[in-house]
């Protein structure tokens with residue numbers, strides 16, 4: 001048994017329909033590549049990339065202070081915090097909950113500070129499907145203006161252990 005020696009000039013240039021399809025695929029690749037930076041600057045659902053270094057313990061303190069000062073109720077034992085319009089809101093991602101529940105007003109703008117206390121979590125706002133990374137050590141600030149009323153669910157979309165699927169939070173918009 002022996003292997004056949006490969007043909008020396010195995011390459012034949014694409015021609016006809018093959019050439020056309022490769023050209024179209026390549027063109028689409030360029031379009032998609034250009035759309036990434038385009039939507040980064042023109043899209044209305046992107047992070048501006050504003051982030052600060054923060055120790056998890058310091059972030060916990062700020063978030064607890066925020067939740068206590070703005071508490072307007074409770075939902076399943078979790079405080080509901082209503083930040084002042086135009087003000088700062090804090091949200092902690094940790095194994096395995098989002099703290100606190102936020103109550104926001106439609107049309108008002110907030111600065112939402114997102115951070116994790118233990119490991120990487122994923123902030124995924126449903127049913128809008130807006131997704132942001134939540135990392136310990138980083139205070140990620142999102143400028144947020146709710147455009148519709150309702151109850152929005154935050155799920156964690158970065159696997160974070162045994163209780164990952166129970167990590168569900170709420171944002172209420174009135």
Ligand SMILES: [Cu+2]
Nearest residue numbers: 121156160167
């Ligand atoms: Cu998580």
